[in-house]
Amino acid sequence: MQSKSLEILVGFFVSLTIAALFFLALQVSNFSALQDNGSYTINAHFDNAGGLKAKSLVSMAGVTIGRVTAVSFDAKNYDALITMRIDSRYNNLPSDTSASILTSGLLGDKFVGLTPGGLDEYLQDGDSIELTQSALVLERLISQFLFNSSND
Amino acid sequence: MNIFQTIGQSTLNSLAKLGRANLFFISILVNSSYLLKRPHLLIKQIYSLGVLTFWLICIAGLFVGMVLGLQGVYTLSTFGAESSLGIMVAASLVRELGPVVSALLFAGRAGSALTAEIGLMKATEQLSGMEMMAIDPLKYIIAPRFFAGFISLPLLATFFSAIGIIGGYLAGVELLNVDAGAYWSQMQSSIDFNDDIINGIIKSIIFAWLISWIALFEGYDAHPTSEGISRATTRTVVNSAFAILLFDFLLTALMFGAN
Numbered sequence: 001m002q003s004k005s006l007e008i009l010v011g012f013f014v015s016l017t018i019a020a021l022f023f024l025a026l027q028v029s030n031f032s033a034l035q036d037n038g039s040y041t042i043n044a045h046f047d048n049a050g051g052l053k054a055k056s057l058v059s060m061a062g063v064t065i066g067r068v069t070a071v072s073f074d075a076k077n078y079d080a081l082i083t084m085r086i087d088s089r090y091n092n093l094p095s096d097t098s099a100s101i102l103t104s105g106l107l108g109d110k111f112v113g114l115t116p117g118g119l120d121e122y123l124q125d126g127d128s129i130e131l132t133q134s135a136l137v138l139e140r141l142i143s144q145f146l147f148n149s150s151n152d
Numbered sequence: 153m154n155i156f157q158t159i160g161q162s163t164l165n166s167l168a169k170l171g172r173a174n175l176f177f178i179s180i181l182v183n184s185s186y187l188l189k190r191p192h193l194l195i196k197q198i199y200s201l202g203v204l205t206f207w208l209i210c211i212a213g214l215f216v217g218m219v220l221g222l223q224g225v226y227t228l229s230t231f232g233a234e235s236s237l238g239i240m241v242a243a244s245l246v247r248e249l250g251p252v253v254s255a256l257l258f259a260g261r262a263g264s265a266l267t268a269e270i271g272l273m274k275a276t277e278q279l280s281g282m283e284m285m286a287i288d289p290l291k292y293i294i295a296p297r298f299f300a301g302f303i304s305l306p307l308l309a310t311f312f313s314a315i316g317i318i319g320g321y322l323a324g325v326e327l328l329n330v331d332a333g334a335y336w337s338q339m340q341s342s343i344d345f346n347d348d349i350i351n352g353i354i355k356s357i358i359f360a361w362l363i364s365w366i367a368l369f370e371g372y373d374a375h376p377t378s379e380g381i382s383r384a385t386t387r388t389v390v391n392s393a394f395a396i397l398l399f400d401f402l403l404t405a406l407m408f409g410a411n
Binding site: 018 | 206242310314317336340344
């Protein structure tokens, strides 16, 4: 009897802590998002990656459809090569889709925004996006503004 | 010449102790298969190490989370960034505070009890008595306690993180009116299951191994006097705390240092 109630208490303890692990997985982390559907890779060259990092979001129409997996320097073209994985639910992006690096809010994280094109061909695994627009660098914008206003 | 003798003596003593600790650990592993035949030994120890520490972990986790919530709102509101509260609370709990604080509490609550228990068994010659009856105390006494600690602490640390996040919610959202949707959604978008939560659990597994090993060895190696046991218990808590903090730094540098 004594050992039975002890076993019940240990059982409660273990199941409570496993419930806590499920809580962490489902409620706290991104475990549920982008997990089961598989994904495909596309590349894009940018003149300036401006603070984009691996794991930044890739979104279209404001909805997250993928994540950036790597940001690297392309020594051949002297520009930034961005690799991203797109959820394979969204495998019908037109091949002339354009990509731009945007900022969420004034000081928020950088993310890649995709704008759909009009072609009937779709982007495949390993394709590159040709039309890209670099990150808006705030310092450059301010210096341009100051330079222009001093000319007036 | 006396100084050199002292230095040499203490070096040799600590090396000998390290060697004994390693042999002790190896013999625990060798004798661990016995637990598969007698699982109730393990369950009994999980009760006394895990279940009895559970309330301490609950209350400590809740209050640590609530303090993080309050301080987080206080600091973040100067930048107008209260909506990032969820990231701050969850990242600091899951990566650092959950494993480390629960390990420190576990060392104080369960580790010291282990050392005192084993030390007293040695002082009252219960361990020798068992050997006389051809029962190996390593199989029957030490191994169940080691694996119970090894299993209990990661479970406790997971629960600590979860209840801390709820505590942060209570303080930040219910008390100080941070938006509940922002709290959870910002958290979900920046906490990664593999990088943050699994790494935190790996940390607490390593802390569990350290604490169980230190506590049991100090008890087993204690001078069988009342003073020896009190010293061994103190050493357990102090050495465990040092080991936890040192390994936490090393593991953090390995796991999160690259990015």
